[in-house]
Amino acid sequence: MGMGAKSSTRVFGRLLLLAALLPSLAAAQGVEDLSDEALARAGIRRLESERLTLYTDLPSIPAVDQLPALFDQAYPQWCQYFRVPEEQVPPWHATACLMRAPERFKATGLLPPEVPAFQHGYTLGDHFWLNEQPSDYYRRHLLLHEGAHAFMFTRLGTCGPTWYMEGIAELLATHRLADDRLELKYFPRDRDEVPYWGRIKLIEDANAAGEDLRLERLLPTSPRELTDRLGYAWAWGAAAFLDGHPRARDRFRQAAKLVRAPDFNRRLESLLDDDWAQLSAEFGLFLHDIEYGYDFARTQLDWQPGKRLPAAGKKVTIQADRGWQNTGVALEKGKTYELRAAGRYVVHQDPQVWWCEPGGVTLRYYRGRPLGELLAVVVPAAKAAAKSPPWGDAIPVGLGGALTPAQAGTLFLKVNDSPAELAENQGELQVEIKSASAAAPTSAGARAN
Numbered sequence: 001m002g003m004g005a006k007s008s009t010r011v012f013g014r015l016l017l018l019a020a021l022l023p024s025l026a027a028a029q030g031v032e033d034l035s036d037e038a039l040a041r042a043g044i045r046r047l048e049s050e051r052l053t054l055y056t057d058l059p060s061i062p063a064v065d066q067l068p069a070l071f072d073q074a075y076p077q078w079c080q081y082f083r084v085p086e087e088q089v090p091p092w093h094a095t096a097c098l099m100r101a102p103e104r105f106k107a108t109g110l111l112p113p114e115v116p117a118f119q120h121g122y123t124l125g126d127h128f129w130l131n132e133q134p135s136d137y138y139r140r141h142l143l144l145h146e147g148a149h150a151f152m153f154t155r156l157g158t159c160g161p162t163w164y165m166e167g168i169a170e171l172l173a174t175h176r177l178a179d180d181r182l183e184l185k186y187f188p189r190d191r192d193e194v195p196y197w198g199r200i201k202l203i204e205d206a207n208a209a210g211e212d213l214r215l216e217r218l219l220p221t222s223p224r225e226l227t228d229r230l231g232y233a234w235a236w237g238a239a240a241f242l243d244g245h246p247r248a249r250d251r252f253r254q255a256a257k258l259v260r261a262p263d264f265n266r267r268l269e270s271l272l273d274d275d276w277a278q279l280s281a282e283f284g285l286f287l288h289d290i291e292y293g294y295d296f297a298r299t300q301l302d303w304q305p306g307k308r309l310p311a312a313g314k315k316v317t318i319q320a321d322r323g324w325q326n327t328g329v330a331l332e333k334g335k336t337y338e339l340r341a342a343g344r345y346v347v348h349q350d351p352q353v354w355w356c357e358p359g360g361v362t363l364r365y366y367r368g369r370p371l372g373e374l375l376a377v378v379v380p381a382a383k384a385a386a387k388s389p390p391w392g393d394a395i396p397v398g399l400g401g402a403l404t405p406a407q408a409g410t411l412f413l414k415v416n417d418s419p420a421e422l423a424e425n426q427g428e429l430q431v432e433i434k435s436a437s438a439a440a441p442t443s444a445g446a447r448a449n
């Protein structure tokens, strides 16, 4: 996943490095004229397609032999993503080595000595090298990851800052293959679809370890800081979020045009403009709640600041098929409020419809609470929410109870469910919010946060 050129702030170093390697790349080109017999003696096969020449010492199995054809399917998808024409003179073509025993490739000159040691893969211009991987999925993933680097490097001229270079390569490499049809930029719905990918698990582990994964920390990371496995998961998460979020998507895709700008990050922030703080806070929510099949549309937040609670209280309707919903009510720090909820809604459909009330169903728990239980969180303004994410402080409300916020903010409510399974929910619930002095407290449920 490394590359000859790593940081947008080191343009000159990159050009010098590339220039220094050109003679040996030319030598490698010469080696590519090796006869089939010479390759066979070295235990290497050559597989050709329109867009890829692949040298490999792996035995002929369908999952390996189909790689060049899949690479050909990736090419138009890259062109579409980066909005560049498919046609080019001469036609765009890459050369790759997929290696079980790198010494074979060294001996034939296919792996020149100037290519530094690497763990998974390495790209230089339109050449890249990959080590064999433990699953068919992850071998394809790595080929597509390095292929995306090669594409960006040759068709866009460079790859942008480290987080963007790796994040976009990961975004475009994460794929689904169904009936020999390759779909790039796929958000996996299930762990079994992506053996050895592991990005979501790495983010969950980092959450549990209390790592600070804010966008503000990711954007300036150097190659050295990003090259561990969490770094790739983090960069993938950012690209998947910005590309998946309905409010960010179009402007994030425009950023591909900015890869040559030395102030790429600043220009991306100004593209996202007033939404930057909100998106940054919602990225924190995405990482906190991350699941296979995360539903970006149903989890996006309305950041309209709440208004003071009217003396008579307020009734709000909460949809069962959405994530956190803004009640429009601003709560004051240390003041006690009374919530009462009622309604009947569906929280599960397959194989059987599960009806539920705000107390939730105890047949199934999600993240330690009953599925469908009403939850509350008090959200400060976006800038503060991005800096100190409130998402871990969700308060179980259930059928009702008292709530005393530890910080001021807008009250958000939702029913407890996976952000991957909201689409199957149906129905709504009514919640009454009152100042505790105007309502008789009940003994039921909610704690202060």
Ligand SMILES: [Zn+2]
Binding pocket: 001, 002, 003, 145, 149, 165, 166, 169
């Ligand atoms: Zn990479």
